[in-house]
Amino acid sequence: ATLREFKATNGLMLDLLLEHAECAQLALTPASPVVGTATAAAPPPVPAAPQTQWQQLLDFVTARPELRAFIDAGALLAEANNRCIAQYLVHRLADCFHGVVFFDVASNAWHVLERQGKCLPLAQAGQAERDCFVLFDDSRCRGADMKLRPNAVAALTMGPGMTKDKLMQAAGRMRQLGHSQRLLLLALPDVGRQVLEHRAACGGTLDSPPTSSQQWVVVPPQLPDDEAAIPT
Template structure:
Protein backbone atom coordinates (compact mmCIF):
# COMPACT_ATOMS: atom_id res chain seq x y z
CA UNK A 1 0.00 0.00 0.00
CA UNK A 2 2.81 2.40 0.89
CA UNK A 3 4.53 1.68 -2.43
CA UNK A 4 1.31 2.47 -4.30
CA UNK A 5 0.88 5.77 -2.47
CA UNK A 6 4.50 6.74 -3.11
CA UNK A 7 4.07 5.94 -6.80
CA UNK A 8 0.98 8.14 -6.97
CA UNK A 9 2.88 11.00 -5.36
CA UNK A 10 5.84 10.63 -7.74
CA UNK A 11 3.95 10.46 -11.02
CA UNK A 12 1.24 12.56 -12.57
CA UNK A 13 -1.99 10.61 -12.49
CA UNK A 14 -5.39 11.03 -14.08
CA UNK A 15 -7.95 12.89 -11.98
CA UNK A 16 -10.55 10.81 -10.19
CA UNK A 17 -13.85 10.55 -12.03
CA UNK A 18 -17.19 10.26 -10.32
CA UNK A 19 -20.67 10.26 -11.79
CA UNK A 20 -23.88 11.67 -10.38
CA UNK A 21 -25.79 8.58 -11.49
CA UNK A 22 -24.89 4.96 -12.13
CA UNK A 23 -26.53 1.66 -12.95
CA UNK A 24 -25.88 -1.75 -11.42
CA UNK A 25 -26.80 -5.27 -12.40
CA UNK A 26 -26.98 -7.20 -9.14
CA UNK A 27 -29.53 -10.01 -8.91
CA UNK A 28 -31.05 -10.34 -5.46
CA UNK A 29 -33.61 -12.80 -6.79
CA UNK A 30 -31.37 -15.79 -6.09
CA UNK A 31 -34.41 -18.11 -6.01
CA UNK A 32 -33.95 -18.35 -9.77
CA UNK A 33 -30.59 -20.10 -9.37
CA UNK A 34 -30.66 -23.79 -10.19
CA UNK A 35 -27.48 -24.86 -8.40
CA UNK A 36 -27.38 -25.64 -4.70
CA UNK A 37 -25.87 -22.87 -2.57
CA UNK A 38 -23.86 -23.98 0.45
CA UNK A 39 -22.53 -21.90 3.33
CA UNK A 40 -19.56 -23.08 5.37
CA UNK A 41 -17.44 -22.19 8.40
CA UNK A 42 -17.41 -18.47 9.07
CA UNK A 43 -21.07 -17.72 8.33
CA UNK A 44 -22.54 -18.42 11.75
CA UNK A 45 -22.70 -14.86 13.06
CA UNK A 46 -23.94 -13.39 9.77
CA UNK A 47 -26.80 -15.82 9.19
CA UNK A 48 -29.26 -12.90 9.19
CA UNK A 49 -27.63 -11.75 5.94
CA UNK A 50 -28.30 -15.03 4.15
CA UNK A 51 -30.99 -14.92 1.41
CA UNK A 52 -34.43 -15.61 2.87
CA UNK A 53 -34.72 -19.03 1.18
CA UNK A 54 -31.38 -20.28 2.59
CA UNK A 55 -31.69 -21.45 6.22
CA UNK A 56 -28.85 -21.87 8.69
CA UNK A 57 -28.37 -25.59 9.22
CA UNK A 58 -25.77 -26.41 11.86
CA UNK A 59 -24.79 -30.01 12.45
CA UNK A 60 -26.26 -31.12 15.81
CA UNK A 61 -22.89 -32.30 17.12
CA UNK A 62 -21.37 -28.86 16.39
CA UNK A 63 -24.09 -26.62 17.80
CA UNK A 64 -22.27 -26.15 21.10
CA UNK A 65 -18.91 -25.35 19.48
CA UNK A 66 -19.33 -21.57 19.79
CA UNK A 67 -19.99 -21.79 23.52
CA UNK A 68 -17.01 -24.11 24.05
CA UNK A 69 -14.67 -21.79 22.16
CA UNK A 70 -15.80 -18.75 24.15
CA UNK A 71 -15.43 -20.72 27.38
CA UNK A 72 -11.85 -21.65 26.41
CA UNK A 73 -11.05 -18.04 25.57
CA UNK A 74 -12.09 -16.96 29.05
CA UNK A 75 -9.65 -19.23 30.86
CA UNK A 76 -7.25 -17.33 33.19
CA UNK A 77 -4.15 -18.27 31.19
CA UNK A 78 -5.46 -16.20 28.25
CA UNK A 79 -5.70 -13.01 30.33
CA UNK A 80 -2.79 -11.32 28.56
CA UNK A 81 -3.34 -8.07 26.69
CA UNK A 82 -1.01 -5.35 25.41
CA UNK A 83 -1.65 -2.11 23.58
CA UNK A 84 0.93 -1.10 20.98
CA UNK A 85 2.28 2.44 20.56
CA UNK A 86 0.77 4.74 17.95
CA UNK A 87 1.85 3.90 14.38
CA UNK A 88 3.96 0.98 15.59
CA UNK A 89 5.96 -0.66 12.79
CA UNK A 90 6.81 -4.35 12.49
CA UNK A 91 10.08 -3.95 14.39
CA UNK A 92 8.31 -2.38 17.38
CA UNK A 93 5.60 -5.06 17.32
CA UNK A 94 8.19 -7.83 17.17
CA UNK A 95 10.04 -6.20 20.07
CA UNK A 96 6.90 -6.55 22.21
CA UNK A 97 6.58 -10.17 21.13
CA UNK A 98 10.16 -11.34 21.71
CA UNK A 99 10.39 -9.48 25.02
CA UNK A 100 7.20 -11.04 26.37
CA UNK A 101 7.64 -12.60 29.80
CA UNK A 102 6.63 -16.02 28.44
CA UNK A 103 8.12 -17.08 25.11
CA UNK A 104 5.74 -16.59 22.17
CA UNK A 105 6.06 -19.27 19.48
CA UNK A 106 3.24 -18.28 17.11
CA UNK A 107 2.15 -14.93 15.63
CA UNK A 108 -1.45 -14.86 14.37
CA UNK A 109 -1.73 -11.59 12.46
CA UNK A 110 -5.48 -11.36 11.86
CA UNK A 111 -5.24 -7.61 12.41
CA UNK A 112 -2.79 -7.32 9.48
CA UNK A 113 -0.42 -5.15 11.51
CA UNK A 114 2.75 -6.28 9.69
CA UNK A 115 2.32 -4.13 6.59
CA UNK A 116 5.84 -2.74 6.15
CA UNK A 117 7.47 -5.86 4.74
CA UNK A 118 6.97 -9.16 2.98
CA UNK A 119 6.51 -12.36 4.95
CA UNK A 120 10.14 -13.25 4.25
CA UNK A 121 11.34 -9.87 5.53
CA UNK A 122 9.20 -10.22 8.66
CA UNK A 123 10.68 -13.68 9.21
CA UNK A 124 14.25 -12.37 8.98
CA UNK A 125 13.50 -9.53 11.41
CA UNK A 126 11.89 -11.88 13.91
CA UNK A 127 14.82 -14.31 13.69
CA UNK A 128 17.35 -11.53 14.21
CA UNK A 129 15.47 -10.33 17.30
CA UNK A 130 14.67 -13.73 18.81
CA UNK A 131 16.73 -15.74 21.28
CA UNK A 132 19.35 -17.77 19.36
CA UNK A 133 19.45 -20.34 22.14
CA UNK A 134 15.75 -21.14 21.71
CA UNK A 135 14.78 -20.33 18.10
CA UNK A 136 16.47 -21.74 14.98
CA UNK A 137 13.82 -21.27 12.28
CA UNK A 138 10.95 -19.08 11.21
CA UNK A 139 7.97 -20.65 9.42
CA UNK A 140 5.66 -18.59 7.21
CA UNK A 141 3.66 -18.64 3.98
CA UNK A 142 4.93 -17.49 0.62
CA UNK A 143 2.64 -17.80 -2.43
CA UNK A 144 0.41 -20.16 -0.40
CA UNK A 145 3.34 -22.50 0.25
CA UNK A 146 4.77 -23.14 3.71
CA UNK A 147 8.44 -22.19 3.77
CA UNK A 148 11.17 -22.10 6.40
CA UNK A 149 13.88 -19.50 6.93
CA UNK A 150 16.92 -20.46 9.01
CA UNK A 151 19.52 -18.36 10.82
CA UNK A 152 21.54 -18.04 7.61
CA UNK A 153 18.42 -16.58 5.93
CA UNK A 154 18.17 -19.58 3.60
CA UNK A 155 14.70 -20.62 2.45
CA UNK A 156 13.39 -24.12 1.84
CA UNK A 157 10.11 -26.00 1.82
CA UNK A 158 8.70 -26.75 5.25
CA UNK A 159 8.03 -30.39 4.39
CA UNK A 160 11.67 -31.11 3.50
CA UNK A 161 13.15 -29.01 6.28
CA UNK A 162 14.36 -30.24 9.69
CA UNK A 163 12.03 -27.60 11.12
CA UNK A 164 9.03 -29.83 10.37
CA UNK A 165 10.24 -32.17 13.13
CA UNK A 166 11.39 -29.41 15.49
CA UNK A 167 8.47 -27.01 15.86
CA UNK A 168 9.59 -26.33 19.42
CA UNK A 169 12.63 -24.54 17.91
CA UNK A 170 10.52 -22.47 15.51
CA UNK A 171 8.75 -19.14 15.44
CA UNK A 172 5.63 -19.41 13.26
CA UNK A 173 4.19 -16.33 11.54
CA UNK A 174 0.72 -16.61 9.97
CA UNK A 175 -0.31 -13.54 7.99
CA UNK A 176 -3.93 -12.37 7.91
CA UNK A 177 -4.86 -14.47 4.87
CA UNK A 178 -3.50 -17.68 6.37
CA UNK A 179 -4.96 -17.32 9.86
CA UNK A 180 -7.90 -19.32 8.47
CA UNK A 181 -7.73 -22.73 6.85
CA UNK A 182 -4.26 -23.70 8.09
CA UNK A 183 -3.46 -26.52 10.47
CA UNK A 184 -0.20 -27.04 12.35
CA UNK A 185 0.28 -29.64 15.08
CA UNK A 186 1.88 -27.34 17.62
CA UNK A 187 3.54 -28.90 20.67
CA UNK A 188 1.88 -28.54 24.04
CA UNK A 189 2.70 -25.37 25.94
CA UNK A 190 2.83 -23.08 22.88
CA UNK A 191 1.81 -19.44 23.36
CA UNK A 192 0.42 -17.42 20.43
CA UNK A 193 0.31 -13.64 19.97
CA UNK A 194 -3.03 -12.63 18.45
CA UNK A 195 -3.15 -9.24 16.71
CA UNK A 196 -6.43 -7.36 16.39
CA UNK A 197 -7.62 -4.91 13.76
CA UNK A 198 -10.41 -2.42 13.27
CA UNK A 199 -13.85 -4.02 12.85
CA UNK A 200 -12.70 -7.51 13.87
CA UNK A 201 -15.73 -9.83 14.02
CA UNK A 202 -16.25 -12.86 16.22
CA UNK A 203 -16.10 -15.35 13.34
CA UNK A 204 -12.68 -14.11 12.22
CA UNK A 205 -11.44 -13.76 15.79
CA UNK A 206 -12.47 -17.28 16.80
CA UNK A 207 -11.18 -18.88 13.60
CA UNK A 208 -7.83 -17.23 14.18
CA UNK A 209 -7.64 -18.43 17.77
CA UNK A 210 -8.55 -21.95 16.64
CA UNK A 211 -5.24 -22.22 14.78
CA UNK A 212 -4.09 -23.19 18.27
CA UNK A 213 -6.02 -26.45 18.25
CA UNK A 214 -5.59 -27.08 21.98
CA UNK A 215 -6.07 -23.53 23.21
CA UNK A 216 -7.59 -23.37 26.65
CA UNK A 217 -6.01 -26.72 27.52
CA UNK A 218 -2.40 -26.94 26.26
CA UNK A 219 -2.14 -23.81 24.08
CA UNK A 220 -2.51 -20.23 25.28
CA UNK A 221 -3.09 -16.78 23.79
CA UNK A 222 -1.91 -13.23 24.33
CA UNK A 223 -3.57 -10.31 22.57
CA UNK A 224 -1.99 -7.27 20.86
CA UNK A 225 -3.93 -4.29 19.57
CA UNK A 226 -2.91 -1.06 17.81
CA UNK A 227 -3.66 2.20 19.56
CA UNK A 228 -6.93 2.90 17.70
CA UNK A 229 -8.35 -0.54 18.51
CA UNK A 230 -7.28 -0.14 22.13
CA UNK A 231 -9.27 3.10 22.30
CA UNK A 232 -12.31 1.35 20.80
CA UNK A 233 -12.15 -1.42 23.41
CA UNK A 234 -11.81 1.12 26.23
CA UNK A 235 -14.78 3.09 24.88
CA UNK A 236 -16.83 -0.09 24.71
CA UNK A 237 -15.82 -0.97 28.27
CA UNK A 238 -16.70 2.48 29.65
CA UNK A 239 -20.08 2.49 27.91
CA UNK A 240 -21.01 -0.65 29.84
CA UNK A 241 -20.08 0.80 33.21
CA UNK A 242 -23.09 1.34 35.45
CA UNK A 243 -22.94 2.90 38.89
CA UNK A 244 -22.72 -0.58 40.43
CA UNK A 245 -20.00 -1.80 38.07
CA UNK A 246 -17.93 1.35 38.55
CA UNK A 247 -17.21 0.35 42.12
CA UNK A 248 -15.69 -2.96 40.95
CA UNK A 249 -14.17 -1.94 37.62
CA UNK A 250 -10.58 -2.77 36.74
CA UNK A 251 -8.13 -0.41 35.10
CA UNK A 252 -7.08 -2.97 32.51
CA UNK A 253 -8.51 -4.73 29.48
CA UNK A 254 -9.58 -8.32 30.08
CA UNK A 255 -10.49 -11.06 27.61
CA UNK A 256 -14.18 -10.49 28.31
CA UNK A 257 -13.77 -6.86 27.22
CA UNK A 258 -12.20 -8.01 23.94
CA UNK A 259 -15.03 -10.47 23.34
CA UNK A 260 -17.73 -7.88 24.02
CA UNK A 261 -16.02 -5.44 21.63
CA UNK A 262 -15.92 -8.19 18.99
CA UNK A 263 -19.64 -8.87 19.50
CA UNK A 264 -20.38 -5.17 19.05
CA UNK A 265 -18.48 -5.26 15.75
CA UNK A 266 -20.55 -8.18 14.43
CA UNK A 267 -23.74 -6.39 15.50
CA UNK A 268 -22.64 -3.28 13.60
CA UNK A 269 -21.65 -5.34 10.56
CA UNK A 270 -25.02 -7.10 10.56
CA UNK A 271 -26.94 -3.82 10.66
CA UNK A 272 -24.81 -2.43 7.83
CA UNK A 273 -25.43 -5.59 5.82
CA UNK A 274 -29.19 -5.42 6.39
CA UNK A 275 -29.20 -1.81 5.21
CA UNK A 276 -27.32 -2.83 2.07
CA UNK A 277 -29.73 -5.70 1.43
CA UNK A 278 -32.71 -3.38 1.84
CA UNK A 279 -31.23 -0.87 -0.61
CA UNK A 280 -30.45 -3.63 -3.14
CA UNK A 281 -33.96 -5.06 -2.82
CA UNK A 282 -35.58 -1.67 -3.39
CA UNK A 283 -33.36 -1.07 -6.42
CA UNK A 284 -34.19 -4.51 -7.82
CA UNK A 285 -37.94 -4.02 -7.38
CA UNK A 286 -37.80 -0.61 -9.05
CA UNK A 287 -36.01 -2.12 -12.06
CA UNK A 288 -38.50 -4.97 -12.29
CA UNK A 289 -41.43 -2.53 -12.30
CA UNK A 290 -39.74 -0.53 -15.06
CA UNK A 291 -39.02 -3.70 -17.05
CA UNK A 292 -42.62 -4.94 -16.84
CA UNK A 293 -43.90 -1.60 -18.08
CA UNK A 294 -42.29 -2.15 -21.50
CA UNK A 295 -44.87 -2.65 -24.26
CA UNK A 296 -43.61 -5.64 -26.25
CA UNK A 297 -44.65 -5.91 -29.91
CA UNK A 298 -44.31 -8.45 -32.74
CA UNK A 299 -44.32 -11.43 -30.36
CA UNK A 300 -41.60 -9.86 -28.22
CA UNK A 301 -39.25 -9.37 -31.17
CA UNK A 302 -39.26 -5.62 -30.67
CA UNK A 303 -40.43 -3.12 -28.08
CA UNK A 304 -41.74 0.40 -27.89
CA UNK A 305 -39.77 3.52 -27.05
CA UNK A 306 -40.20 2.71 -23.36
CA UNK A 307 -36.65 1.32 -23.34
CA UNK A 308 -35.29 4.79 -22.71
CA UNK A 309 -37.64 5.08 -19.74
CA UNK A 310 -36.37 1.70 -18.48
CA UNK A 311 -32.82 3.07 -18.49
CA UNK A 312 -33.90 6.21 -16.66
CA UNK A 313 -35.85 4.27 -14.03
CA UNK A 314 -32.88 1.95 -13.42
CA UNK A 315 -30.41 4.73 -12.62
CA UNK A 316 -29.07 5.09 -9.09
CA UNK A 317 -28.04 8.37 -7.51
CA UNK A 318 -24.44 8.52 -6.26
CA UNK A 319 -24.49 8.60 -2.46
CA UNK A 320 -21.32 10.68 -1.96
CA UNK A 321 -19.78 13.40 -4.07
CA UNK A 322 -16.04 13.91 -4.48
CA UNK A 323 -16.29 16.91 -2.16
CA UNK A 324 -17.93 14.81 0.55
CA UNK A 325 -15.35 12.02 0.13
CA UNK A 326 -12.18 14.12 0.22
CA UNK A 327 -13.10 17.31 2.08
CA UNK A 328 -11.94 17.61 5.72
CA UNK A 329 -14.45 17.11 8.49
CA UNK A 330 -16.47 20.21 9.24
CA UNK A 331 -17.00 20.95 12.89
CA UNK A 332 -19.51 23.51 14.17
Protein backbone atom coordinates in the same frame (compact mmCIF):
# COMPACT_ATOMS: atom_id res chain seq x y z
CA ALA B 1 -21.30 -29.21 10.19
CA THR B 2 -24.74 -27.71 10.65
CA LEU B 3 -25.25 -24.03 11.49
CA ARG B 4 -26.31 -25.06 15.00
CA GLU B 5 -23.09 -27.06 15.45
CA PHE B 6 -21.01 -24.15 14.10
CA LYS B 7 -22.56 -21.70 16.56
CA ALA B 8 -21.97 -24.12 19.42
CA THR B 9 -18.31 -24.46 18.41
CA ASN B 10 -17.95 -20.68 18.20
CA GLY B 11 -19.46 -20.30 21.66
CA LEU B 12 -17.04 -22.87 23.08
CA MET B 13 -14.09 -21.03 21.53
CA LEU B 14 -15.23 -17.77 23.09
CA ASP B 15 -15.36 -19.47 26.49
CA LEU B 16 -11.82 -20.73 25.94
CA LEU B 17 -10.67 -17.22 25.04
CA LEU B 18 -12.17 -15.76 28.18
CA GLU B 19 -10.43 -18.36 30.33
CA HIS B 20 -7.11 -18.94 28.58
CA ALA B 21 -6.13 -15.58 27.08
CA GLU B 22 -4.36 -12.55 28.49
CA CYS B 23 -4.09 -9.22 26.77
CA ALA B 24 -1.74 -6.31 26.25
CA GLN B 25 -2.24 -2.86 24.79
CA LEU B 26 0.50 -1.88 22.36
CA ALA B 27 2.14 1.54 22.46
CA LEU B 28 3.77 1.87 19.03
CA THR B 29 5.17 5.19 17.84
CA PRO B 30 5.15 6.50 14.26
CA ALA B 31 8.50 6.10 12.54
CA SER B 32 10.41 9.37 12.20
CA PRO B 33 13.86 10.09 10.71
CA VAL B 34 16.71 11.60 12.70
CA VAL B 35 16.99 15.37 12.33
CA GLY B 36 20.43 17.01 12.44
CA THR B 37 22.24 20.18 11.42
CA ALA B 38 25.21 20.33 9.08
CA THR B 39 28.16 22.68 9.76
CA ALA B 40 31.22 23.70 7.77
CA ALA B 41 33.32 21.32 9.84
CA ALA B 42 30.97 18.38 9.80
CA PRO B 43 28.80 16.83 7.12
CA PRO B 44 25.09 16.41 7.75
CA PRO B 45 24.34 13.40 9.93
CA VAL B 46 23.26 10.26 8.16
CA PRO B 47 19.62 9.68 9.11
CA ALA B 48 19.11 6.43 10.93
CA ALA B 49 16.60 4.17 9.29
CA PRO B 50 13.36 4.84 11.16
CA GLN B 51 11.91 1.82 12.88
CA THR B 52 8.50 1.04 11.47
CA GLN B 53 5.50 0.12 13.58
CA TRP B 54 5.62 -3.48 12.36
CA GLN B 55 9.24 -3.71 13.51
CA GLN B 56 8.29 -2.28 16.91
CA LEU B 57 5.54 -4.89 17.15
CA LEU B 58 7.96 -7.71 16.37
CA ASP B 59 10.40 -6.34 18.96
CA PHE B 60 7.56 -6.50 21.49
CA VAL B 61 7.01 -10.14 20.56
CA THR B 62 10.66 -11.24 20.58
CA ALA B 63 11.11 -9.67 24.03
CA ARG B 64 8.70 -12.32 25.32
CA PRO B 65 10.44 -15.70 24.93
CA GLU B 66 7.32 -17.60 25.96
CA LEU B 67 5.68 -16.66 22.64
CA ARG B 68 6.10 -19.31 19.94
CA ALA B 69 3.68 -18.06 17.29
CA PHE B 70 2.18 -14.85 15.93
CA ILE B 71 -1.40 -14.86 14.65
CA ASP B 72 -1.97 -11.58 12.80
CA ALA B 73 -5.77 -11.53 12.64
CA GLY B 74 -5.70 -7.74 13.10
CA ALA B 75 -3.40 -7.33 10.06
CA LEU B 76 -0.91 -5.21 12.03
CA LEU B 77 1.94 -6.58 9.90
CA ALA B 78 0.20 -5.93 6.58
CA GLU B 79 2.74 -3.34 5.40
CA ALA B 80 5.52 -5.96 5.25
CA ASN B 81 5.69 -9.24 3.34
CA ASN B 82 6.07 -12.53 5.14
CA ARG B 83 9.64 -13.22 4.02
CA CYS B 84 10.75 -9.78 5.18
CA ILE B 85 9.08 -10.39 8.55
CA ALA B 86 10.79 -13.78 8.88
CA GLN B 87 14.17 -12.21 8.09
CA TYR B 88 13.60 -9.56 10.75
CA LEU B 89 12.56 -12.15 13.33
CA VAL B 90 15.07 -14.92 12.82
CA HIS B 91 18.08 -13.28 14.50
CA ARG B 92 16.05 -11.60 17.24
CA LEU B 93 14.44 -14.75 18.58
CA ALA B 94 15.85 -16.76 21.47
CA ASP B 95 18.43 -19.40 20.56
CA CYS B 96 15.94 -22.18 21.26
CA PHE B 97 14.14 -21.38 18.00
CA HIS B 98 15.62 -23.16 14.98
CA GLY B 99 14.00 -20.78 12.52
CA VAL B 100 10.80 -19.05 11.41
CA VAL B 101 7.94 -20.83 9.65
CA PHE B 102 6.00 -18.55 7.29
CA PHE B 103 3.78 -18.77 4.21
CA ASP B 104 5.57 -17.72 1.02
CA VAL B 105 2.94 -16.16 -1.23
CA ALA B 106 5.15 -16.30 -4.35
CA SER B 107 5.44 -20.10 -4.21
CA ASN B 108 2.11 -20.65 -2.46
CA ALA B 109 3.74 -22.87 0.16
CA TRP B 110 4.92 -22.84 3.77
CA HIS B 111 8.66 -22.25 4.18
CA VAL B 112 11.21 -22.33 6.99
CA LEU B 113 13.85 -19.63 7.26
CA GLU B 114 16.63 -21.17 9.34
CA ARG B 115 18.95 -19.19 11.59
CA GLN B 116 21.84 -19.84 9.19
CA GLY B 117 19.91 -18.08 6.42
CA LYS B 118 18.78 -21.12 4.45
CA CYS B 119 15.12 -20.95 3.35
CA LEU B 120 13.39 -24.17 2.32
CA PRO B 121 9.82 -25.37 1.79
CA LEU B 122 8.51 -26.78 5.06
CA ALA B 123 7.93 -30.17 3.45
CA GLN B 124 11.64 -30.40 2.54
CA ALA B 125 13.17 -28.77 5.59
CA GLY B 126 14.64 -30.74 8.45
CA GLN B 127 12.97 -28.44 10.98
CA ALA B 128 9.68 -29.18 12.71
CA GLU B 129 7.13 -26.44 13.37
CA ARG B 130 7.30 -27.16 17.09
CA ASP B 131 10.98 -26.12 17.13
CA CYS B 132 10.42 -22.90 15.17
CA PHE B 133 8.54 -19.64 15.58
CA VAL B 134 5.39 -19.78 13.44
CA LEU B 135 3.92 -16.77 11.64
CA PHE B 136 0.24 -16.87 10.67
CA ASP B 137 -0.36 -13.84 8.45
CA ASP B 138 -3.85 -12.40 8.09
CA SER B 139 -4.80 -14.79 5.28
CA ARG B 140 -3.54 -17.82 7.20
CA CYS B 141 -5.68 -17.14 10.30
CA ARG B 142 -8.30 -19.54 8.92
CA GLY B 143 -7.65 -23.16 8.04
CA ALA B 144 -3.87 -23.30 8.55
CA ASP B 145 -2.82 -26.12 10.86
CA MET B 146 0.63 -26.11 12.44
CA LYS B 147 1.92 -28.63 14.99
CA LEU B 148 2.90 -26.29 17.82
CA ARG B 149 4.19 -27.43 21.19
CA PRO B 150 1.49 -28.49 23.68
CA ASN B 151 2.42 -25.62 26.01
CA ALA B 152 2.85 -22.98 23.27
CA VAL B 153 1.74 -19.39 23.80
CA ALA B 154 0.81 -17.32 20.74
CA ALA B 155 0.25 -13.61 20.25
CA LEU B 156 -3.01 -12.79 18.45
CA THR B 157 -3.60 -9.28 17.09
CA MET B 158 -6.99 -7.57 17.14
CA GLY B 159 -8.05 -4.86 14.71
CA PRO B 160 -10.99 -2.49 14.15
CA GLY B 161 -14.06 -4.13 12.67
CA MET B 162 -12.89 -7.68 13.39
CA THR B 163 -15.84 -10.05 13.32
CA LYS B 164 -16.53 -12.68 15.92
CA ASP B 165 -16.03 -15.41 13.33
CA LYS B 166 -12.58 -14.10 12.37
CA LEU B 167 -11.52 -13.85 16.01
CA MET B 168 -12.72 -17.39 16.73
CA GLN B 169 -11.04 -18.78 13.60
CA ALA B 170 -7.75 -17.08 14.47
CA ALA B 171 -7.85 -18.41 18.03
CA GLY B 172 -8.51 -21.86 16.58
CA ARG B 173 -4.94 -21.99 15.22
CA MET B 174 -4.08 -23.00 18.78
CA ARG B 175 -5.47 -26.51 18.58
CA GLN B 176 -4.90 -27.21 22.27
CA LEU B 177 -6.26 -23.94 23.63
CA GLY B 178 -8.05 -24.83 26.82
CA HIS B 179 -5.65 -27.65 27.65
CA SER B 180 -2.11 -26.34 27.87
CA GLN B 181 -1.83 -23.69 25.14
CA ARG B 182 -2.59 -20.01 25.74
CA LEU B 183 -3.06 -16.74 23.85
CA LEU B 184 -1.85 -13.19 24.36
CA LEU B 185 -4.27 -10.74 22.70
CA LEU B 186 -2.63 -7.60 21.31
CA ALA B 187 -4.34 -4.39 20.24
CA LEU B 188 -3.35 -0.81 19.50
CA PRO B 189 -4.63 1.86 21.91
CA ASP B 190 -7.48 2.96 19.63
CA VAL B 191 -8.87 -0.58 19.50
CA GLY B 192 -8.51 -1.02 23.25
CA ARG B 193 -10.30 2.29 23.78
CA GLN B 194 -13.12 1.32 21.40
CA VAL B 195 -13.62 -1.98 23.18
CA LEU B 196 -13.73 -0.30 26.59
CA GLU B 197 -16.23 2.27 25.30
CA HIS B 198 -18.35 -0.51 23.87
CA ARG B 199 -18.07 -2.36 27.17
CA ALA B 200 -19.20 0.74 29.06
CA ALA B 201 -22.20 1.08 26.75
CA CYS B 202 -23.10 -2.50 27.66
CA GLY B 203 -22.97 -1.77 31.38
CA GLY B 204 -19.25 -2.01 32.14
CA THR B 205 -16.91 0.76 33.22
CA LEU B 206 -14.35 2.93 31.47
CA ASP B 207 -12.14 3.69 34.45
CA SER B 208 -10.21 0.42 34.60
CA PRO B 209 -7.43 -0.62 32.18
CA PRO B 210 -7.85 -3.78 30.08
CA THR B 211 -6.16 -6.25 32.41
CA SER B 212 -8.06 -9.36 31.41
CA SER B 213 -9.42 -10.81 28.21
CA GLN B 214 -12.95 -10.50 29.64
CA GLN B 215 -12.59 -6.73 29.26
CA TRP B 216 -11.56 -6.97 25.62
CA VAL B 217 -13.43 -9.95 24.25
CA VAL B 218 -16.86 -8.45 24.66
CA VAL B 219 -18.65 -10.46 21.99
CA PRO B 220 -21.66 -12.40 23.27
CA PRO B 221 -21.84 -15.94 21.84
CA GLN B 222 -25.12 -15.14 20.09
CA LEU B 223 -23.68 -12.23 18.06
CA PRO B 224 -24.14 -12.92 14.32
CA ASP B 225 -20.88 -13.91 12.69
CA ASP B 226 -20.94 -11.06 10.17
CA GLU B 227 -21.24 -8.38 12.88
CA ALA B 228 -18.14 -6.69 14.20
CA ALA B 229 -16.68 -8.11 17.37
CA ILE B 230 -14.61 -4.96 17.76
CA PRO B 231 -16.33 -1.62 17.06
CA THR B 232 -15.12 0.41 14.10
